[in-house]
Amino acid sequence: MAHLNDNFFKLKAGYLFPEIGRRVKAFCEANPTAAPRVIRCGIGDVTEALPPAVITALHQAVDEMAARATFKGYGPEQGYDWLRQTIAEHDFRRRGIDIADDEIFVSDGSKCDCGNILDILGAKNKLGISDPVYPVYVDTNVMAGHTGEANEAGRYGKITYLPCTAANGFMPAPPAKPLDVVYLCSPNNPTGAAATRAQLEAWVQYALAHKTLLLFDAAYEAYITDPALPHSIYEIPGARDCAIEFRSFSKNGGFTGLRCAFTVVPQLLLAQTKSDEFKPLHPLWLRRSTTKFNGVSYIVQRAAAALYSPEGQAQVRSLVAHYLGNAQVLREGAKRAGLKAFGGVNAPYIWVRTPKGVTSWQAFDKILQEANVVITPGSGFGSKGEGFFRISAFNSRANAEEVARRLPELKW
Ligand code: MLT
Secondary structure, three states, X not given: OOOOOHHHHHOOOOOHHHHHHHHHHHHHXXXXXXXXXXXXXXXXXXXXXXXXXXXXXXXXXXXXXXXXOOOOOOOOOOOOHHHHHHHHHHHHHHHOOOOOHHHEEEEOOHHHHHHHHHHHOOOOOOEEEEEOOOHHHHHHHHHOOOXXXXXXXXXXXXXXXXXXXXXXXXXXXXXXXXXXXEEEEOOOOOOOOOOOHHHHHHHHHHHHHHOOEEEEEOOOHHHOOOOOXXXXXXXXXXXXXXXXXXXXXXXXXXXXXXXXXXXXXXXXXXXXXXXXXXXXXXXXHHHHHHHHOOOOOHHHHHHHHHOOOHHHHHHHHHHHHHHHHHHHHHHHHHHHOOOOEEEOOOOOEEEEEOOOOOOHHHHHHHHHHHHOEEOEEHHHHOHHHOOEEEEEOOOOHHHHHHHHHHHHHOOO
16 A cells, blocks of 8 residues: 655645635636636736747747757756856846856746755754745645644644734844744745845844755846845855755746746755754755756747847846836725735735735635636735735736726725
């Protein structure tokens, strides 16, 4: 008899976005006349076409695959050298950040990497995770057996939850007690808050003092509009010795369907063995990648490289400006509806407080049924998300404007 991974039974709910998808499908089936009016601002999935520079690169790469002389089979598991070099140069070295080409690991998504990284981390780490948070950080630790059971409130043992509230600007300060692994996400999904340099400095100092590993998710860095805000944890001195960074082409280049991302693992980043020795994580991540992954397809890596060409960069800027324009429209719409709205300035998410006495899921149901708009209930991101909902700015401008028109019509 095969034994299964019992840790899966600790999970308190299905993954948030399929759950929302099920509810929206049920609503549309029960209300066929309302179904065509439904506007989806739930999952943060891009809606606009890929940049023309990417399309050209895809066509060229397909043509290369069509000729024996230029055909490519297996590539390097950690990414082609030309893409790793381009990323390290453009995203880091040109900004004065010391990252070597071989510290870049190209992958098929930050979500995957956030989960896969647990392969090289032990099960005994004391974890620090924000609340609310991108559910992947919590759920992957539960699946890997790195947490205890959930309590009544859905909080898992062995995780220290770091509350993100309006009072702390939705960015937690380091706790007094030492933690082994801490997840940080800036600009933040779901709250739309972005960490200041001082906030990240405090985390890096904490991490160096306690030998904490920071897992820094910067998937939304392209949305930073304030020039004072750091785009990378490695802008903070000392971060090379305490942080892994996750980056993605999903939200800047529109690659949610194409799939390409990268993870930065500095060569000298150390973690502790059972016998209290300190060893580098880089060779373990390389070993993991070469064993469990055959790399992102050549065609897609060529498409990712095209994002760094001068035309590609201009097209990325215009895509990001489009979604940020939507964020402004949606934020204003929420305010006209009398709701308190946060975020949406350095991030594509608007974090909205529900009216007094209305839970996140009640708000979800009302907004779906009466405005025919899909949002994400804040409680789906953690207990401190209760009393909030998230609006995604990934949409057409016409849809964003329509949502901003419908929200103020709701009578709470
Ligand atoms: C979200 O809506 O939170 C995003 O789509 C998550 C993701 O990028 O996986």
